Amino acid sequence: MRRSVTIPFQLLEVILVLASMCEAQWAIGSSSHCTQTSPREVRPHSVTITEFGAVGDGVTLNTKAFQNAIFYLNSFTDKGGAQLFVPAGRWLTGSFELISHLTLLLDKDAVILGSTHSDDWPVIDPLPSYGRGRELPGGRHRSLIYGRNLTDVIITGDNGTIDGQGNVWWNWFRNGTLNYTRPHLVELMNSTGVIVSNLTFLNSPFWTIHPVYCSEVVVQDVTILAPLDSPNTDGINPDSSDDVCIEDCYISTGDDLISIKSGWDEYGISYARPSSNIIIRRIAGQTSSSSGIAIGSEMSGGVSEVHAESLQFFNSKTGIRIKTSPGRGGYVRNVYVSDVDLTDVKMAIRLTGNYGEHPDASYDPKALPDINKITFKDIRGDNISVAGLLEGIEGDNFVDICLSNITLNVTSSSPWNCSFIRGYSDSVSPDTCEPLRDRIFPHHSSSCYHISDDLQTQSDRKQQSWLMPRLSFSFTII
Template sequence: MEHAKAAAPHEHPPLPWPRPAPLAVFLALLAASYLAITRLPAAAPLSALLIGHNPTPPPPSAALGGGGTATTSSCAGFYAGAGPERAVSASVEDFGAVGDGVTSNTAAFRRAVAALEERAGDGGGARLEVPPGRWLTGSFNLTSRFTLFLHHGAVILGSPDPEEWPLIAPLPSYGRGRERLGPRHISLIHGEGLTDVVITGNNGTIDGQGEMWWQLWWNRSLNHTRGHLVELVNSTNILISNITLRNSPFWTVHPVYCSNVVMKDLTILAPLNAPNTDGIDPDSSSEVCIEDCYIESGDDLVAVKSGWDQYGISVGKPSTNIVIQRVSGTTPTCSGVGFGSEMSGGISNVLVRDLHVWNSAQAVRLKTDVGRGGYITNITIANVTMEKVKVPIRFSRGADDHSDDNYDRTALPRISNVLISDIVGIELQRAPILEAVAGAVYDGICFRNVSLRGIRRQGRWHCESVYGEAHGVFPAPCEEFRNNGSSSWCGFS
């Protein structure tokens, strides 16, 4: 099967900026909230969150003979801001920036954002244009009612000087830097407490030039946790679209404590051995849309998170009402879509569909651990195609990865109401591996219409203390998923 090449990421056509249907979205979210409260199986209700009708070609399953139908809807209506056009606009060149790839433009970007914020006042917001060129910069912060627009041929380059990525406090739900104790480096493009932020363009590029950071990690000489490429904290109405993001030092796009976030038509690229270069990591965030993205990464393409051990439990801010659709890519060490492992605040009401993964470790993985606490519930995963994947579906129980020694050893995760349907895989190494955290409850796990062919090493499912139902599954599931009746929600065809 032909796949997109990293050397030539696809061009993104200009998007229409759909206005949401407020009543429809509100009623859909109300229904989803009811599901979360009652903990009913969430097979189809999350599809009600999707609005709009943007035609798309048939999913890759058609070529492999799998089930599923073409997805024509969009979740872009989660973003309810003003869109990329603003009342005030200026080029970064107007503030002294030089696009030669050598001159530091950190001060120019910071001046530009501050000046445009002042000019816009309380009016219609501001837009900073980045013209063609190579614009070297350290970290800079965005502001509310603001658009960062990268024209075709524009490349924002992250500074190779760690001093240009200042240290900031750790996130409350992590309690420390994710990799090192204490503070962490700020992201290249950052924002906190913002409303209505757009990062878009005509397929311009943000390149973190992360190799310097990866070398520090490989050499075990990293003093503080690496910065993300783009991080928005405690913000609402975020749109990131129509750009290429390359070579992040750490996770690429990280919305945390955010709501109404849309990330679509993105190309995200990193060397396949680049450590922890996750593509998109929604974290303790709600009403999140991820669609029509191509990702090559040294870690998960998409990872849904909600805080780490006792810190995540204490903050208690879940990730909920998330749609992930029409995502494709490869990651040799991790997953197409991962849940966790930092999920201590809980994850609920997630729809994953039209996922295409190849040459990867797993297509879908639920990651938990003793001490995590939290829950993963009301998850629908549908229409997944995969080739040359080591383990197609995996539930794993961690690798003793904790924030510190003060985690609660009695805090166990709860996994419930997970529907996995219309799955097609070829040239796989193993059948699914489903392993529970000792003493944790796994309830309401459903596999339906799953075809896994050409398994090379281990064709038998491996299950430990994970129970549920399986209907129309090849190869035959483990004993824990056989002869369990035919519930209305799992056996329904």
């Protein structure tokens, strides 16, 4: 029996309006680089590291096995790619380099161990946007897992572990016996289509995961751990990279949990590769010496379009921080941080206009950063020492700094301290500083990044909820 449905014209018009609204929302969501990924995509060819003589006893050095396996798999890059499987065991290795269209897959009981001999971490050129090693002039040690100029790279597993055994590097750093900048645990350069997921990263010698000059990067469902007193063991540092998604991670380290960067002073200005379109969400963790989310201090290539939400930080020095300095140049703009829970944090929000050293004496002290359109919204805090220390630069105010719906249980008698800052606020407790006391609503919402869009989204949702219960369909069966 054929059936048709007769719908009154007015009702059809309403349905079409709703459909267009849903379609618009779907289009926005589907264009996001945080859409669902398939890190366990089956590659046409797979090998196991033991096929190349690797021994998982935690003692035998397996660098050659990793290098030989990847060299072999290189012949499959134009045939749909390949997979290197690391089974249960403790696989000691020095630095090795990845290839395009590769999945590095770790068993749940697999541990890749970084060698404790510096000679197993080759020295490579400094990044052009830094001009030298970040810690010392000259080159830098290559990361344990490294790749450059790659496409379609997946590093994943059933919560297998990559352990940098960084204690020896931290001691060399503290003792001043390093000749070159310490290595990262994972670094991908000039690469596109990178996924890092479902792994635990331990004890990185320096920054843990460092995508630099990359596009379309996803870091999902990872745990990053290092002692809270370990030096500069940042968790995830997107650097001069765009279309980056970081979500569903737990991080506890000795420095910033997530830090967005884009080059250092005159080198970053010259290289001119910004970090942009970065989504950070559902992140939890602690750091006793630094920040949950940081931007800078190396931001000379520019940072923009950063959205961070659903964050939980505890037992930490700072919740959210932007760090810069005269000489940096560049910009930080269009940053939106929302839905943040802070517990036992010394300082909830910090903006610093005079932070960090310079690579050399050639930087231009007149290269002032442009900091504007920074929004902090829906932030809650318990046992917070200081609500905010917001310090711009004399003659270079940070502007359009917006605080909305922030409630902090603060122990200090001076909760806010502001200088060379201009902006707006609404519903902030305790009361914010004088330069931010102009109301956001109704006159200044357009000056506050994403707040107008956020209000429009809420309005659209209310409109849909008002319309939907009133829709009734009458069907005629033929």
